[in-house]
Amino acid sequence: MACGAPAPPDEAATASDRRDHHSYANPEAVRVTHVELDLEVSFADRTLRGSAMLSFERVEPDAGSLVLDTRDLHIDGVEAWSPNGGFEATTYVVGDADPILGAPLRVELLPAATRVRVTYRTSPEASALQWLDPGQTAGGQHPFLFTQSQAIHARSWIPLQDSPGVRVTYGARLRTPPGLRAVMSAANDPDAPADGDYRLDMRQSIPSYLIALAVGDLAFAPLGPRAGVYAEPSVIDAAAAEFADTEAMMAATERLYGPYRWDRYDLLVLPPSFPFGGMENPRLTFATPTILAGDRSLVSLVAHELAHSWSGNLVTNATWRDFWLNEGVTTYIERRIVEEVFGTRRAEMEAVLGRDVLLAELDRLDDPDELLHVDLAGRDPDEGMTQVPYEKGALLLRHLEEQAGRARFDEFLRGYFDHFAFRSITTADFLAYASEHLGGDDPRAGAPVRLEAWIDQPGLPADAPQPASDAFAEVERQAAAWSVGRRRAGELETGSWSTQEWLHFLSVASADLSAERMAALDAAFGLTGSGNAEIAHQWLLAAIRAGYGRADDRLDRYLVGIGRRKLIAPLYEALSATPSGRERALGIYRRARPGYHPISVDAIDAILGWDERNPG
Ligand code: BES
Ligand code: ZN
Numbered sequence: 001m002a003c004g005a006p007a008p009p010d011e012a013a014t015a016s017d018r019r020d021h022h023s024y025a026n027p028e029a030v031r032v033t034h035v036e037l038d039l040e041v042s043f044a045d046r047t048l049r050g051s052a053m054l055s056f057e058r059v060e061p062d063a064g065s066l067v068l069d070t071r072d073l074h075i076d077g078v079e080a081w082s083p084n085g086g087f088e089a090t091t092y093v094v095g096d097a098d099p100i101l102g103a104p105l106r107v108e109l110l111p112a113a114t115r116v117r118v119t120y121r122t123s124p125e126a127s128a129l130q131w132l133d134p135g136q137t138a139g140g141q142h143p144f145l146f147t148q149s150q151a152i153h154a155r156s157w158i159p160l161q162d163s164p165g166v167r168v169t170y171g172a173r174l175r176t177p178p179g180l181r182a183v184m185s186a187a188n189d190p191d192a193p194a195d196g197d198y199r200l201d202m203r204q205s206i207p208s209y210l211i212a213l214a215v216g217d218l219a220f221a222p223l224g225p226r227a228g229v230y231a232e233p234s235v236i237d238a239a240a241a242e243f244a245d246t247e248a249m250m251a252a253t254e255r256l257y258g259p260y261r262w263d264r265y266d267l268l269v270l271p272p273s274f275p276f277g278g279m280e281n282p283r284l285t286f287a288t289p290t291i292l293a294g295d296r297s298l299v300s301l302v303a304h305e306l307a308h309s310w311s312g313n314l315v316t317n318a319t320w321r322d323f324w325l326n327e328g329v330t331t332y333i334e335r336r337i338v339e340e341v342f343g344t345r346r347a348e349m350e351a352v353l354g355r356d357v358l359l360a361e362l363d364r365l366d367d368p369d370e371l372l373h374v375d376l377a378g379r380d381p382d383e384g385m386t387q388v389p390y391e392k393g394a395l396l397l398r399h400l401e402e403q404a405g406r407a408r409f410d411e412f413l414r415g416y417f418d419h420f421a422f423r424s425i426t427t428a429d430f431l432a433y434a435s436e437h438l439g440g441d442d443p444r445a446g447a448p449v450r451l452e453a454w455i456d457q458p459g460l461p462a463d464a465p466q467p468a469s470d471a472f473a474e475v476e477r478q479a480a481a482w483s484v485g486r487r488r489a490g491e492l493e494t495g496s497w498s499t500q501e502w503l504h505f506l507s508v509a510s511a512d513l514s515a516e517r518m519a520a521l522d523a524a525f526g527l528t529g530s531g532n533a534e535i536a537h538q539w540l541l542a543a544i545r546a547g548y549g550r551a552d553d554r555l556d557r558y559l560v561g562i563g564r565r566k567l568i569a570p571l572y573e574a575l576s577a578t579p580s581g582r583e584r585a586l587g588i589y590r591r592a593r594p595g596y597h598p599i600s601v602d603a604i605d606a607i608l609g610w611d612e613r614n615p616g
Contacts, residue, residue: 012432013318013425018165020319021377022152024095024104025161029063032056032161033205037172041182041215043143046124046131052158053081053117065109066116069155069162070094071102072123078105079119082112090116100380102155118159128153130273130597137216137271138232138289142180144216146270146286148279148599150209151320151381160208165318165424167205174198176215183230183268185212185281190220190228204262204282205422207316212281214268223247226260231269235289239269242292245299245341249306252340253333257310258414261421265306273563275597277301280308280330288564290533297499298534300338300350307333310417318424320381324372325430328393329413332401335394349500351394351467356507358391362459370458372396373427382599396454398465403449404438412437427455472504479508489520499532506538515548528554537567544574544581560592565600572607582608 025032032054039050056066080090090108097103107116122129132144147157155162174182178196186202202211219233221240224247231239246265254260267285269292278301279286285305291298311329331354339347362370365386372393376384401409416433435449453461478494481487497505506513513521522528527539528551540558543551559568575585585608593601593610604610 013428017426017428018318020163020165022101022320022381023161023163024067024069024101025163025166026063026065026067027059027161027163027166029058029060030056030066030109031059032066032068032166032168035158035160035168035170035211037158037170037174039172039174041145041174041176043131043145043177046129047121048126048129048157049121051117051119052160053115054160055115062111063109066107067161068105068107068118068159069102069152070105070159071097071153071156072126073105073156073159074121074123075105075159076119076121078107079117080107080109080113081115081117082110083114084112087117100378101152105159120159122157125598126153126156127598128156132216132271132273136273136595138234139217142217144214144271146214146216146274147212148275148286148597149211150279151384152209154208154211157213158208158211162208164207164209164316164320167207167316167422167424169201169203169205170211171201172199172213174200174213174215179217180215181218181230182213182215183218183284184214185210185284187263188230188266188284190230202282206282206313207424210280210282210313212279212284212286214270214286216271218268226250226263227265227267229267229269230284231289232271235269235292238292238294239267242294242296242299243267243302245296246302246306248341249303249337252337253306253310256336256340256410256414257333257417260309261314262309265309267302267305272561273595273597273600275563275565275599277564277566278305280305280312282309282313290562290564290567293499293532293534295499295532297532300334303337303341304330304334307331307337314417314422315420316424318426318429320376320384321373322425322427322430323374323381323384324389324393324396325425325427327389328372328391329397331390331394332397333413345469345471346498346500348467348469349471349498349504351398352469352472353500353503354387354391354394355467358387358395358460361387361391367458371456373455392454392460395460395464396451398467399454399461399463400434400438400449402465409438431455469504471501475501475505476508479505482509483512489517490524492524494525499535502532502535503538506535506542510538510542510545513542513546515546518542518546518548519550522550533562533564533567537571540571541574544571545577556588559588560595563592563596563600565603568596568600569603569607572604576607586610 034055036053039048078090078092079087081087092107095104128147128149134140134142137144152162176182176196181194182198184200186200218230219236220230221236222228227246229239229243250260262283264283267287269287269289272289274288277288291301307330312326317323317325335347335351374384438449478492530536540555572585575581
């Protein structure tokens with residue numbers, strides 16, 4: 001295991017805080033600063049093949065080896081470059097593979113060496129790569145490839161120091177089948193001819209988990225001078241309409257927190273098997289098509305991924321223990337952007353929905369996993385992706401805002417981004433900076449910002465902020481009237497309800513949604529036919545619990561058509577609650593599984609106890 005970077009003098013973290021339990025790399029001795037890729041994208045054998053040339057700095061002048069992370073890579077050779085001898089084959093050894101971490105690649109370095117070049121190819125099972133057949137795309141004609149490197153999957157397609165405490169610039173030469181376009185978390189050129197030969201550069205330094213690639217039949221539509229969207233041709237118009245507020249979101253975030261430092265902000269709409277809602281790959285957010293609701297009602301996801309351009313991509317969690325610094329700060333900023341662009345009413349509804357899912361999650365989690373500074377040593381860091389870093393983290397920021405007052409807190413966050421820009425920091429660094437800048441007038445008064453109850457204790461502190469929504473109070477009145485029989489379903493005043501109000505209604509009403517009552521709602525509002533993926537999710541969850549058979553077909557199509565883990569896993573879980581439901585789930589899963597991303601496959605396999613050798 002390796003340590004993270006030595007703490008710069010103005011940071012508060014100790015070496016043990018900065019230690020990254022999820023990387024074998026040795027950046028404390030030799031630090032990679034640039035990655036140069038030369039890769040051929042072969043759909044025929046689901047392989048990336050080529051080389052990665054890594055430039056590095058010696059932190060310890062006499063360091064004798066460079067340790068990289070790998071997973072399931074086939075290494076063909078390693079050369080080291082030195083000013084006198086050029087590239088020469090060098091000694092290297094691939095260590096034993098750990099199921100979570102992969103295998104270290106230790107490269108011996110002669111004193112004069114400043115770069116190494118690893119020639120390699122990926123495995124068809126590489127955890128970061130999903131290779132889609134044409135049938136899994138919107139257009140149905142061309143294959144598609146995309147990467148998902150967060151948290152520690154970059155090592156399955158590039159041998160590198162796969163730690164969020166190490167930042168690199170990168171460049172890539174890519175060869176793809178002609179007609180397909182390659183895009184990366186880099187300076188993309190929508191006007192480049194789709195001739196299968198691409199050169200891309202990323203000049204801003206980023207952690208490895210933000211290196212990203214997608215290859216497919218992609219069209220582009222501008223959204224404004226600095227923003228645009230890539231999607232398959234049949235999806236591009238819907239995507240451009242849905243994301244029309246992107247420039248306004250950028251302007252709002254800059255007003256609040258300072259300049260957007262990444263030049264352009266583009267989005268890429270992926271095929272439906274993308275396992276997440278969104279991924280903040282710099283300059284090119286990856287997004288699920290399930291947010292294309294047709295009414296811009298789910299674009300807080302764009303606000304979220306855009307917010308990561310400040311929290312996460314600019315100021316980065318130094319280790320996965322500090323993940324809340326990425327996601328909590330981002331969720332707080334996401335709501336501020338939504339407030340600026342869509343108003344307080346919508347932002348508060350989303351804050352209440354966020355708090356509700358947090359409270360439900362806290363009911364399920366064990367105490368140690370409820371800490372913001374969560375211990376993930378020995379575990380897959382993807383296990384840290386609960387509501388805690390997101391929603392408890394956002395409430396912590398809101399708590400600080402309430403304490404300091406909005407104007408002062410906004411100034412604080414803006415200063416925080418300037419101060420730590422393009423660096424990776426720990427929870428201790430954040431706390432020290434907050435104490436210094438949000439404490440009382442007298443900095444000698446000790447640590448005036450007391451956040452131990454947030455950071456190191458389970459649950460929510462008693463003085464946690466209480467988001468509240470008048471709009472939801474009205475929804476609750478309607479739900480109550482229907483519940484006691486004062487109104488029939490068709491008489492509910494839902495005329496102007498937004499997606500958020502419907503979601504809250506379904507969650508409040510779910511306590512007594514029998515099949516009969518669902519039929520009444522369905523007759524009045526056609527919910528089984530809802531094209532909104534979030535509303536459909538809530539509705540189908542209720543349908544499973546109530547045994548509402550008229551939604552059976554819709555459930556089948558939903559689970560086969562969408563691979564976003566957050567939307568499908570709870571449905572499989574609900575089905576598994578009864579033996580007959582579980583049978584049904586297995587039947588659907590048998591058809592759906594080949595189309596799912598490995599991240600979703602892992603989750604659903606675990607829920608259903610699916611054994612690949614002995615399916616169903
Ligand atoms: N960075 C995350 C996605 C992620 C986290 C991937 C950890 C792998 C490991 C991204 O910004 C995110 O939070 N996406 C959310 C959507 C958001 C609106 C809460 C998602 O995908 O659900
Ligand atoms: Zn996020």
